[in-house]
Amino acid sequence: MLRRAGPSLRHFLLERKSSAGYSSYSSEAKMSRPVQARRLEGIDKNIWVEFVKLAATYSTVNLGQGFPDFPPPDFLQKAFVRALSGENHMLHQYTRAFGHPPLVKILAQFFGKLLGRDLDPMTNVMVTVGAYQALFCCFQAFVDEGDEVIIIEPFFDCYEPMVKMAGGMPVFVPLRPKAPKDGKLMSSADWHLDPAELASKFSERTKAIVLNSPNNPLGKVFSRGELELIADLCVKHDVLCISDEVYEWLVYDGKEHIRIASLQGMWDRTVTIGSAGKSFSATGWKVGWTVGPNRLLQHLRTVHQNSVYHCATVAQEAVAQGFQRELELYGKPESYFIQLPKELQQKRDWLVQSLGAVGMKPIIPEGTYFLVADISEFKSDVPDVPDSDEPYDSRFAKWMVKNKGLAAIPLSAFYCGAHKNNYNHFIRFCFAKEEATLKAANDILQKWKREKTSP
Amino acid sequence: MLFASRSFCCLGIRTYQLRTDLLSRSIKLSASATMTFRHKNTRRIEGLDSNVWVEFTKVAADPSIVNLGQGLPDISPPDYVKEELAKAAAVDRLNQYTRGFGHPSLVKALSQVYERVCGRKIDPFTDILVTVGAYGSLFSTIQALIEEGDEVIIIEPFYDCYEPMVKMAGAKPVFIPLRYKNDRNSASSADWVLDPVELANKFNSKTKAIILNTPHNPIGKVFTREELQVIADLCIKHDTLCISDEVYEWLVYKGNKHIKIATLPGMWERTVTIGSAGKTYSVTGWKLGWSIGPQNLIKHLQVVHQNTLYTCPTPLQEALAQAFWIDYKRMDDPDCYFYSLSRELESKRDRMAQLLQGAGLKPVIPDGGYFMIVDVSTLNVDLSDVDEKQPYDYKFVKWMITSKKLSAIPLSAFCGPETKRQFEKYIRFCFIKKNSTLDAAEVILKNWNKQTA
Numbered sequence: 001m002l003r004r005a006g007p008s009l010r011h012f013l014l015e016r017k018s019s020a021g022y023s024s025y026s027s028e029a030k031m032s033r034p035v036q037a038r039r040l041e042g043i044d045k046n047i048w049v050e051f052v053k054l055a056a057t058y059s060t061v062n063l064g065q066g067f068p069d070f071p072p073p074d075f076l077q078k079a080f081v082r083a084l085s086g087e088n089h090m091l092h093q094y095t096r097a098f099g100h101p102p103l104v105k106i107l108a109q110f111f112g113k114l115l116g117r118d119l120d121p122m123t124n125v126m127v128t129v130g131a132y133q134a135l136f137c138c139f140q141a142f143v144d145e146g147d148e149v150i151i152i153e154p155f156f157d158c159y160e161p162m163v164k165m166a167g168g169m170p171v172f173v174p175l176r177p178k179a180p181k182d183g184k185l186m187s188s189a190d191w192h193l194d195p196a197e198l199a200s201k202f203s204e205r206t207k208a209i210v211l212n213s214p215n216n217p218l219g220k221v222f223s224r225g226e227l228e229l230i231a232d233l234c235v236k237h238d239v240l241c242i243s244d245e246v247y248e249w250l251v252y253d254g255k256e257h258i259r260i261a262s263l264q265g266m267w268d269r270t271v272t273i274g275s276a277g278k279s280f281s282a283t284g285w286k287v288g289w290t291v292g293p294n295r296l297l298q299h300l301r302t303v304h305q306n307s308v309y310h311c312a313t314v315a316q317e318a319v320a321q322g323f324q325r326e327l328e329l330y331g332k333p334e335s336y337f338i339q340l341p342k343e344l345q346q347k348r349d350w351l352v353q354s355l356g357a358v359g360m361k362p363i364i365p366e367g368t369y370f371l372v373a374d375i376s377e378f379k380s381d382v383p384d385v386p387d388s389d390e391p392y393d394s395r396f397a398k399w400m401v402k403n404k405g406l407a408a409i410p411l412s413a414f415y416c417g418a419h420k421n422n423y424n425h426f427i428r429f430c431f432a433k434e435e436a437t438l439k440a441a442n443d444i445l446q447k448w449k450r451e452k453t454s455p
Numbered sequence: 456m457l458f459a460s461r462s463f464c465c466l467g468i469r470t471y472q473l474r475t476d477l478l479s480r481s482i483k484l485s486a487s488a489t490m491t492f493r494h495k496n497t498r499r500i501e502g503l504d505s506n507v508w509v510e511f512t513k514v515a516a517d518p519s520i521v522n523l524g525q526g527l528p529d530i531s532p533p534d535y536v537k538e539e540l541a542k543a544a545a546v547d548r549l550n551q552y553t554r555g556f557g558h559p560s561l562v563k564a565l566s567q568v569y570e571r572v573c574g575r576k577i578d579p580f581t582d583i584l585v586t587v588g589a590y591g592s593l594f595s596t597i598q599a600l601i602e603e604g605d606e607v608i609i610i611e612p613f614y615d616c617y618e619p620m621v622k623m624a625g626a627k628p629v630f631i632p633l634r635y636k637n638d639r640n641s642a643s644s645a646d647w648v649l650d651p652v653e654l655a656n657k658f659n660s661k662t663k664a665i666i667l668n669t670p671h672n673p674i675g676k677v678f679t680r681e682e683l684q685v686i687a688d689l690c691i692k693h694d695t696l697c698i699s700d701e702v703y704e705w706l707v708y709k710g711n712k713h714i715k716i717a718t719l720p721g722m723w724e725r726t727v728t729i730g731s732a733g734k735t736y737s738v739t740g741w742k743l744g745w746s747i748g749p750q751n752l753i754k755h756l757q758v759v760h761q762n763t764l765y766t767c768p769t770p771l772q773e774a775l776a777q778a779f780w781i782d783y784k785r786m787d788d789p790d791c792y793f794y795s796l797s798r799e800l801e802s803k804r805d806r807m808a809q810l811l812q813g814a815g816l817k818p819v820i821p822d823g824g825y826f827m828i829v830d831v832s833t834l835n836v837d838l839s840d841v842d843e844k845q846p847y848d849y850k851f852v853k854w855m856i857t858s859k860k861l862s863a864i865p866l867s868a869f870c871g872p873e874t875k876r877q878f879e880k881y882i883r884f885c886f887i888k889k890n891s892t893l894d895a896a897e898v899i900l901k902n903w904n905k906q907t908a
Contacts, residue, residue: 035696036755037602037624044758048765049555071547080770084540089531093740094733097509129587133764144497161762166497240494269494284551284769299496302504306619307594308587312768313740314540 043161047413054398055407061441064407066216066370068432072282073336079321083314091313098301099127099289100316106323111272111291115262123294126301127311131246131275131288134300136162137307138208138242138271138290141299143168147207152193154414154423156216156244172416173201175220177363185356187364188220188372195229202233208240209233211260214247217372217414217428219365221251227260235265240296246275246288247368249337252345255366261292268293271300276319280336281432285315344369344431347438351431354442358449369432372411376425381452391424400427406444503619507868514856521895524852524862526672526826528737528887533792535781536736540774549770556757557585557745558772564779565730565745571786573718581750584757585767589702589731589744592756594620595763596698596727596746599755601626605663610649612869612878614672614700630871631657633674642819644676651685658689664696665689667716670703673828673869673883675821677711680719687719696752697722702731702744705793707823708801717748724749727756732775737796737887741771800825800886806893807886814900818884825887828866832880834903846879855882861899 048065055062062069071077083091098104101121108121119125128134135158143149145167151159153174163170175191211230213222222230234241243260251257261270271292277283290300322336329335348364351371355362361374375396381403382396393410401407411426431438512525522529531537543549556562562579570577577583586592593616601607603625609617611632621628631654633647667686669678678686690697699716707713717726727748733739746756778792785791804821811818811829818829831851838850848865856862866881886893 035752036599036758039602040599040755040758043762046761049761052554065552067551069548069551072550077544077550080544081541084537084544089537090529091740092532092537092738093527093529094525095740096512129764129767136763141496141500142494144499158762158765165762238494282550284549284553286764286766286768296494298504299500302496302500305506305509306500306503306616306623307591307763308742309590309616310588310740310742312587312742312771314771315768 039165039167041164043164046161047157047409051397051407051409051413054401058401058405059407060405061437061444062407063429063431063433063437063441064401064409066430066432067277067283068281068369069437070281070432070434072280072285073322075325075336076280076282076318076322079318080314082321083317091317093313094310095313095316097305097310098122099125099311100313100320103127103287103289103316103320103323106320106327107274107289107291110323110327111274115259115267115272115291117267119291120294123297124291126290126297126304127316128288128290128304129308129311130277130286131244131273132158132286133304133308134271134273134288134290135159135242135244137300137303138273139163139166139168140303140307141296142240143207146205148203148205149207150198150201150209150239151416152209152211152215153416153419154215154217154411155210156212157413159210160416168207169205170416171201171203171206172419173198174419174422175215175218185352185362185364186374188215188218188366189223190363191218191220193226193229198229199233202237202239204237206237206239208242210242210244212244213260214245214251214257214365214367216247216368217370217409217411218363219368219370219372221255221257221366222260224258227258227263231260231263231266234269239269241266241270243270243272245272246278248274249279250341250344250369251367252341252348253366257367268295271296276315276322280319280322281340282315285319287311287315287319347431347433347435350435350438351429351441354438354445355429358445360445363426369430371429371431372426373429374426378452391420393424393427396425397427404444404448406441499623499625503623506619507615507864511852511862511864514853514862519860520856521861521892521899523884523886523888523892523896524864526885526887527739528825529892530737530887530889532737533778536738536774536778539777540770542777543770543773546770546773549773551769552766553769553772555761555766556580557583557767558769558776561585561772561776561779564776564783565747568779568783568786569747571783573715575718575723577747578750582747582753584746584753584760585772586744586746586760587764587767588733588742589700589729590616591742591764592727592729592744592746593617593698593700595756595759596729597621597624598763599759600696600727600752601663604661606659606661607663608654608657608665608695609871610665610667610671611871611874612673612866613666614668615868617666618871626663627661628871629657629662630874632870632874632877633671633676642817644671644674644819644821644823645679647674647676647819649682649685654685655689658693658695660693662693662695664698666698666700668700669716670701670707670713670821670823672703672824673826673864673866674819675824675826675828677707677713677823678716680714683714683716683719687716687722690725691721695725697726699726699728701728702734703824704730705735706797706800706825708797708804708821711822713823724751727752732771736775736778736792741775743767743771743775803886803888803893807884807896810893810897810900811884814903825885827884827886828881829884830880831882846875848879848882852882859899859903861896 055064104121104125107125108119112119139162143166147168148171149163150171248257261272276287352362355373359377363372382399391412397410408427412420562583566577566579597620601624605626606629607621608629704713717728732743816829841850846867852865863882866878867875870878
């Protein structure tokens with residue numbers, strides 16, 4: 001009986017320890033290796049950890065990390081409270097692992113209509129902990145050691161480390177700006193993929209391409225022609241498409257968000273990712289989803305059931321009710337998916353004016369709630385440091401938050417290491433902010449401009 | 456289709472998209488038949504697709520079945536916990552992203568509670584990671600610290616996710632069973648023990664970690680200090696990590712004490728201790744858990760976390776923090792939920808045991824946790840005509856669900872391939888159930904021997 005084995009067992013162990021170098025060999029073999037797994041190599045740095053901390057410490061106006069400073073809509077918050085306090089206290093317990101039934105049902109209905117096909121809520125939809133975890137499931141499910149994954153720059157920064165953690169090789173292809181004619185302000189639409197360059201990135205090792213439209217950080221909304229270009233290559237090379245469409249509702253100026261999964265040959269090879277955080281201004285709820293064919297989603301389910309398994313129930317219940325409302329109001333002016341982009345467009349225009357007035361050159365985004373501005377003319381405050389490891393815009397953004405209290409994110413954060421200095425004089429602002437916040441940002445910028453121009 | 460196109464007109468999402476799609480689909484159908492489909496899953500998830508829960512939760516979802524299978528309470532969480540969530544949701548900024556590695560007020564509350572329990576300083580920012588359930592902590596720990604070439608010791612029976620998670624990390628699970636040693640009349644979880652020689656033989660230079668689960672699911676064993684010392688000695692000798700799944704840490708019954716292996720000498724620096732809000736506060740649907748350990752280990756879990764889901768839901772974390780503060784302040788008071796829940800469950804445990812004994816069964820009385828296992832072979836239910844290659848307990852539970860309207864979980868789901876035969880006569884009942892559920896179970900068990908219509 002183990003309980004009585006104490007002293008004799010310890011004696012036994014001591015004896016074994018003293019025998020010819022057994023224990024010291026095993027300790028050495030372990031100590032010569034780092035404790036952490038190799039899959040973590042090169043993915044430990046994270047821009048947000050640093051910039052979120054800086055913003056928390058120094059900023060008075062935070063236009064950095066992408067989240068609204070206004071609350072989610074009333075109807076959604078009410079749905080949340082109903083779910084948590086209602087008679088059905090089982091909403092505080094596990095729900096179905098691959099997605100709370102009311103939520104997957106409404107998502108299947110909603111996206112079925114948008115994609116023009118019948119979706120089975122149980123097999124064509126999976127709920128995840130934010131779109132972030134959806135991306136993780138995709139890479140873990142489909143990217144093996146040696147697989148190549150095409151990433152369009154600038155990109156939401158997690159794509160690269162996620163591909164690496166899966167043992168894959170990221171292959172980058174940049175959006176390239178073409179200055180608009182007639183002295184017009186640049187738009188995100190002026191950034192394009194070079195078709196020949198894109199085609200050259202596809203090889204027999206290419207497993208997937210990551211598409212993000214509307215694009216964070218630029219705000220580009222890929223046109224039908226551009227999506228067809230990508231689709232043709234996917235079909236030709238039999239490549240998967242991971243389509244990050246979290247900003248699908250945030251499109252401006254009457255532009256259309258086109259879902260690549262609806263293009264010819266694409267449904268079978270595309271996983272479409274969405275986010276309640278972005279759709280309903282509730283980033284802290286961390287509810288996302290994937291939509292796609294069962295033969296792809298089955299593998300996402302395997303990753304999901306072996307990593308987080310369930311997502312929180314109450315938030316899913318509330319989001320389901322939110323979508324129910326949006327389905328009923330679809331296309332009507334009261335729809336949140338119509339009101340939100342309308343409000344955000346005004347804020348976008350306001351910020352564009354604000355930045356333009358002080359000499360920062362905004363690139364007008366067609367979508368998302370981000371705006372990238374060229375800061376070349378502000379260089380005087382933060383001098384160039386030749387041979388610096390850190391890209392200019394990163395040093396600028398840090399200087400700006402520490403000295404002016406205004407937080408933004410350097411564009412180089414959205415480029416791979418080798419390309420960080422290609423576009424290093426742009427910073428990204430988030431304009432999903434209350435009027436008061438944008439006004440305060442404007443005050444900082446105006447004051448800054450005055451300080452620069454006065455002797 | 457027509458309805459869809461009408462409702463889309465107003466928004467400007469063009470209807471031609473749907474029309475061309477209808478046409479392209481017919482073209483696609485013929486194209487896909489000839490397309491070479493090389494979109495296979497990755498090697499890391501090969502063979503990890505099946506899962507006992509997916510199978511059994513579906514079967515037991517029928518509301519006419521008394522569900523003592525999956526481990527989730529059907530009792531309500533305490534009112535103050537729900538109230539804190541309502542309060543948190545009403546604060547605008549608490550509906551947006553919080554700190555990735557854990558909401559500040561939560562990690563601070565956790566550090567206070569566990570500093571008190573462990574008797575050592577715990578830095579809320581470097582020694583703690585908040586995850587999506589303890590499940591997420593297990594995943595983060597294994598992905599952070601385990602890789603191809605490593606061996607991980609798993610004690611059987613085990614919470615079923617350990618094996619696929621170790622495999623997904625490319626490592627080899629090495630199993631060691633708890634063995635029943637009876638020197639008393641009534642079976643207790645304490646009678647299930649590890650053979651120290653057998654355990655020692657499982658350790659070698661490749662052993663990266665051992666996964667410990669105490670209180671243990673499914674048996675309910677609460678490892679004693681001496682038993683933990685045996686494991687600790689081996690960990691130290693072989694420089695092995697310890698992943699300590701302690702989700703049921705508060706649910707220990709009279710005469711037992713939950714001891715944290717991380718508090719044993721030489722263990723803090725090599726142990727990641729995992730806890731669960733779901734089990735602590737009866738809110739499994741909140742899916743919040745945490746990993747606590749030394750910075751040099753936790754930092755790697757944080758790297759995994761920032762590359763998997765980045766941050767956990769904010770309002771839930773805030774509410775949990777507030778609940779912890781409430782109970783932290785009364786940790787000397789018997790009304791503290793950590794102790795009151797345990798008392799409530801002890802009486803349910805005793806009732807469950809009586810019910811099973813009344814049906815002629817001999818349950819293993821757990822010292823902790825909210826599960827109870829029982830050997831059903833004594834009922835002599837002949838299932839040899841059931842034409843499946845499944846182990847006896849799988850067949851028994853399925854038969855019990857259909858013919859007795861009572862569900863449980865087969866124990867062989869919690870075993871490695873070699874041990875399945877050893878445990879296939881056991882099934883697991885969950886007793887964190889409200890009285891009416893246990894009443895319904897009582898009816899079934901009392902009538903067990905009567906013929907079904």
